[in-house]
Amino acid sequence: MRYSEEELRKKLQLYFVMGSNNCLKDPEIVLQEAIEGGITFFQFREKGTHAKKGSEKIKLAKKLQAICKQNGIPFIVNDDLELALEIDADGIHIGQEDEDPLKVRKMIGDKLLGISVHNLNEANQALAQGANYLGVGPMYETTTKKDIREVKGPEVIVELRENNLTVPIVGIGGIQKGLIKSVIEAGADGVAVISAISNSENPREAVKDLLEEMK
Ligand SMILES: Cc1ncc(COP(=O)(O)OP(=O)(O)O)c(N)n1
Ligand SMILES: Cc1ncsc1CCOP(=O)(O)O
Numbered sequence: 001m002r003y004s005e006e007e008l009r010k011k012l013q014l015y016f017v018m019g020s021n022n023c024l025k026d027p028e029i030v031l032q033e034a035i036e037g038g039i040t041f042f043q044f045r046e047k048g049t050h051a052k053k054g055s056e057k058i059k060l061a062k063k064l065q066a067i068c069k070q071n072g073i074p075f076i077v078n079d080d081l082e083l084a085l086e087i088d089a090d091g092i093h094i095g096q097e098d099e100d101p102l103k104v105r106k107m108i109g110d111k112l113l114g115i116s117v118h119n120l121n122e123a124n125q126a127l128a129q130g131a132n133y134l135g136v137g138p139m140y141e142t143t144t145k146k147d148i149r150e151v152k153g154p155e156v157i158v159e160l161r162e163n164n165l166t167v168p169i170v171g172i173g174g175i176q177k178g179l180i181k182s183v184i185e186a187g188a189d190g191v192a193v194i195s196a197i198s199n200s201e202n203p204r205e206a207v208k209d210l211l212e213e214m215k
């Protein structure tokens with residue numbers, strides 16, 4: 001592992017997930033401003049309507065990865081194992097409908113593996129399959145991802161912690177200003193957000209506002 005569990009816990013505090021189609025302006029500018037605001041982790045999630053594909057996707061991934069590298073922010077690729085390996089990303093995030101986690105772990109070696117889970121069963125399975133952190137959600141209703149599972153709220157995180165899961169956890173889904181505290185108080189180490197930052201005219205200030213709520 002490239003980070004100790006405690007280091008990872010800290011780095012997951014404000015996890016920005018983004019693709020070009022989530023942004024109101026140039027994704028490189030959005031990421032740069034979000035970093036200036038204080039994000040601690042980044043996931044390149046290039047999917048859905050108008051998402052870049054092939055060489056365009058790789059080109060954007062490399063540009064965003066360079067920005068992260070310059071600023072010491074871990075760069076994670078969503079779903080795309082081939083891309084994560086090709087550009088030597090810091091890790092990959094996969095969900096229940098994605099590649100087999102055991103295969104992914106074999107291919108990525110000691111890179112970070114994040115797995116999305118929705119309940120205790122999936123969480124236990126993800127840990128057995130080598131997850132370094134869990135993305136738990138959806139916490140709240142969201143329009144950013146269309147194919148979401150049932151919204152169960154921060155209670156799911158409480159349940160995982162009550163069952164002695166100490167793995168680093170981020171809550172995801174519909175987390176906007178004013179909703180951070182409930183996710184952290186449920187036991188999450190951090191929150192993962194898309195639109196709360198990417199849909200803002202001023203990503204730097206949006207990040208600062210979110211971090212303020214963590215205090
Ligand atoms: C940090 C984090 N948690 C959960 C997800 C969702 O992953 P998944 O269920 O595979 O859905 P897609 O994002 O691939 O549409 C995530 N991306 N990041
Ligand atoms: C990727 C993902 N996984 C579960 S909900 C979600 C979308 C999060 O986007 P937003 O923060 O805008 O609700």
Ligand SMILES: [Mg+2]
Pocket residue numbers: 078079093094095098
């Ligand atoms: Mg996925």
